[in-house]
Amino acid sequence: PSLVPSIHRELKIACFSTNSPTPAFKKQLHSNKQEIAVLVQTSSYMRQIYILLYSISAGLIIRNKKKIGIEWVSLTSFLSFATSVPNNLGLVRNELQHVDLRTGRCFAFRGERGNDEPAIEMIKVSHLKQYLVVVFRDKPLELWDVRTGTLLREMAKNFPTVTALEWSPSHNLKSLKKKQLAAREAMARQTTLADAEQSSVESSVISLLQDAESKSEMSQGISAREHFVFTDTDGQVYHITVEGNTVKDGARIPPDGSMGSIACIAWKGDTLVLGDVDGNLNFWDLKARLSRAVPTHRGWVKKIRFAPGKGNQKLLVMYTDGAEVWDTKEVQMVSSIRVGRNVNYRILDIDWCTSDKVVLASDDGCVRVLEMAMKSASYRMDEQDLTDPVWCPYLLLPRAALTLKAFLLLQPWSDTFTMDITHVDYKEKDEIKGLIQEQLNSLSKYVYSQTRPHSLFFIRLFGDESDLQFWTVAAHYIQSFAQSCQPNRSVPEGQTPAEGPQSSHLDICHDILCENSFFQRFQLERVRLQEVKRSSYEHTKKCADQLLLLGQTDRAVQLLLETSADNSSYYCDSLKACLVTTITSSGPSQSTIKLVATNMIANGKLAEGVQLLCLIDKAADACRYLQTYGEWNRAAWLAKVRLSPAESSDVLKRWAEHLCSPQVNQKSKAILVLLSLGCFHKVGEMLHSMRYFDRTALFIEACLKYGSSLTTASPHKLIGAAFVDYAKLLRSIGLKQGAVLWASRAGEAGKELLDELSQKEKMVL
Structure with a gap:
């Protein structure tokens, strides 16, 4: 997991087979992630259900977004849109991203x-995944071809405002395929060949027909005719047909007087259902040309979805206060769920999981798969007859899971490490205690009470990637800087304390976070490997450019001289080779080259200007130019491979400040950079400000244990605040012994909390 590329999106996919009874899928999302959407897609080929949780962390692209949506465009890709917070004019930045899984x-x-x-209100992909409609708030809709990514039509300014839209499931794809197969068969039969070749012709015709049947309309280049309907603010229904590049307006149906503003539409077969903001459902029988309005008295109809499966006319309806299942054939309600009456969670989104099971996304961060009656989950984890205990702390309640993690990570109140929570003063219900102890028992074969395992072991068990990366980097640099503070140890000139000959290096997967000397060696080895594998001029040019930045001028000149005379860059490469070879450190030449480099950077040739600055040992200036032009990762890389530890530290500190800025807001990444620089007090302050109380307290404890100083005028203030907040956290989850211990370590800051804990203990006694 390299630190250099900024990771702005995280995709989590859970998959389970439908051959067995469908389990109740209940996923507790991480507290610092934002749940966006839950999509269910079934595949007739693999007979599996894919539930996609698409969550976006604070990053550059989807930053400060207000509205987000998502739509499938194939079995392995989807479209997601996001809109930013409106500016003073009410306009936003819209982003429509295509993601290939x-x-x-x-x-x-x-x-x-x-x-x-104007902001995007919704996106709708047609049933054959050929076309896409993008609906805006105060702007006419756009119609796109999904296959080619081209805009088919942007509607006129007088186009009506869309309140609801739905594609028709009917199309002419089958008839087009039949016509194409018939044409191929006719062409094959018209071919006149000798009798000896007749049998081979028949076999080729058969294979041709089979091949045509197996190919989809995408590969055949077929543009099937599809159509959609939408409603305007007055409730009038419009019909539009799309075929290839042709878009035709169809019929217009006047509004129904019994309906309010239409909020959503669902279409299956000959049945069209409209839902309005007043809680009315209007069932249209398109074949019989009949309609029937039914008031539900449930308020705004947020979403309606037909169940999958041929002939299955069940309809799922979502309201503000719950959901219902309707039978559109009989026009009657089948089941209902209401917030406050049946459940205590609020429903955020709904969809069908299978033809008879419903999936709900709720505000407690869970995804629930229910039977059509929506009374209980179709499968319970505790009903399994498992032969071995299962380690899965996320099956516990969030409070219990936090308790389990705190219990396993550190037990400073005892000299011996124990795996029995009953030995700890933990005030909780026996049922919760039993569930926690079951999780502890599942680890009994791996952890023994007589030994105290490394904390990283438990962090890996919990699957907390952020915690794991932080403690891996922190453990390395805390020990490295602590060793440098030993009185009998001297650090060679030109090395940071973490680069001494006796210290082990951080794994190269941490990239920029590694020590300078180790990082330099790795980059040289990487370029040499690329040299061996180069097979084109572009590849050779990249290797030469990289060698120049690394200061390997002799080898770079050799590569530049390999340019063929037929190449258009032969003259430039030859001149560059001469420049690199004859460059001197005299004042006039340095000034001239620096002036040329500055002019090149000012005129958009940043990479070339940086190369020239590196040739005259002005890498520090090159890093400043890179940071000025927003190339922060490249500046950090160049600082690690060319600058002294002190100069490199200045560049990386500026990078950390940039990462902490509100526009970027990547503080977790900045913390890792500061760890590599030994700025432990700043790391502690940032962790505390981000309310990572457990991580802050344990980090400060590790620094104090290994003798790594928190260089500041008042370290006790940070230590006291961090320990008190961690003690309060432990008290809130029921670990009283831990709360007392950390409050006592906080000094004066923890006296008030200690008195409060002792008073409660006396009251209990």
Whole structure:
């Protein structure tokens, strides 16, 4: 997991087979993630259900977004849109991203469009995944071709405002395929060949037909005709047909007087259902040309979805206060769920999981799969007859899971490490205690009470990647800087304390966070490997550029001289080789080269200007230019490979400040950078300000244990505040012994909490 590429999106996919009874899927999301959408997609080929939880961390691209949505465009890719907070003019920045789950590739579907325009209200992909409709708040809709990514039509300014839209499930794909197969068969039969070749012709015709049947309309280049309906603010229904590049307006149906403003539409077969903001459902039988309005008295109809499966006319309806299942054939309600009556959680989104099971996303961070009656989950974890205990702390309540983690990570109140929570003063219900003890028992074969395991072992068990990365880097540099503070140890000139000959290096997967000397060696080895594998001029040029930045001028000149005379860059490469070879450290030449480099950077040739600055040993200036032009990662890389530890530290500190800025807001990444620089007090302050009380207290404890100083005028203030807040956290989850211990370590800051804890103990006695 390299630190250099900024990771702005996280995809988590849970998959389970439908051959067995469908389990109740209940996923507790991480507290610092934002749940966006839950999608369910079934595949007839693999007979599996994919539930996609798409969550976005604070990053550059989807930063400060107000509204977010997501739509599938194939079995392995989807479109997601996000809108920023409106500016003074009410305009936003819209982003429509196409994500391929197989490769992770993500690109802007609308290209350069999206800046300073009305917000996207919804996106709708047609049933055959051919076309896409993008609906805006105060702007006419756009119609796109999903396959080619081209804009088919942007509606006129007088186009009506869309309140609800739905694609029709009917299309002419089958008839188009039949016509194409018939044409191929006719062409094959018209071919006249000799009798000896007749049998081979028949076999080729058969294989041709089979191949045509197996290929989809995408590979055949078929553009099937599809159509959609939408409603305006007056409730009038519009019909539009799309076929290839042709878009035709269809019929217009006047509004129903019994309906309010239409909020959503669902269409399956000959049945069209409309829901309005007043809680009315209007069932249309398109074949019989009949409609029936039914008031539900449930308020705003947020969403309606037909169940999958041929002939299955069940309809799922979502309201503000719950959901219902309707039978559209009989036009009657089948089941209902209401917040406050049946459940104590609020429903955020709904969909069908299978033809008879419903999936709900709720505000408690869970995804629930229910039977159609919506009374209970279809499968309970505690009903399994398991032969071995299962380690899965996320099956516990959040409070109990936090208690389990705190109990396992550190037990300073006891000299011996124990795996029995009954030996600890933990005030909790026996049922919760039993569940926690079951989790502890599942680890009994790996952990023994006589030994105190490393904390990283438990962090890996909990699957907390952020915690694992932090403590891996922190443990390395705390020990490294602590060793440098030993009185009998001297650090060679030109090395940071963490780069001494006796210290082990941080794993290279941490990239920029590694020590300078180790990072330099790795980059040289990497370039040498690329040299061996180069097979084109572009590849050779990249190797030469990298060698120049690394200060390997002799080898770079050799690569530049390999340029063929037929190459258009032959003259430039030859001149560059001469420049690199004859460069001197005299004042006039340095001034000239620096002036040229500055002019090149000012005129958009940043990479070339940086190369020239590195040639005259002005890498520090090059880093400042890179940071000025927003190339923070490249500046950090260059600082690690070319600058002295002191100069490199200045560059990385500026990078950390940039990462902490509100525009970037990547404080976790900044903390890792500061750890590599030994700025432990700043790390503690940032962790405390981010309310990572457990991590802050344990980090300060580790610094004090290994003798790594928290260099500041008043370290006791930070220590006291961190220990008191951690003690309060332990008290809130029921670990009283731990709360007393950490409060006592806080000194004067913890006296009030200690008195409060002792008073409560006396009251209990």
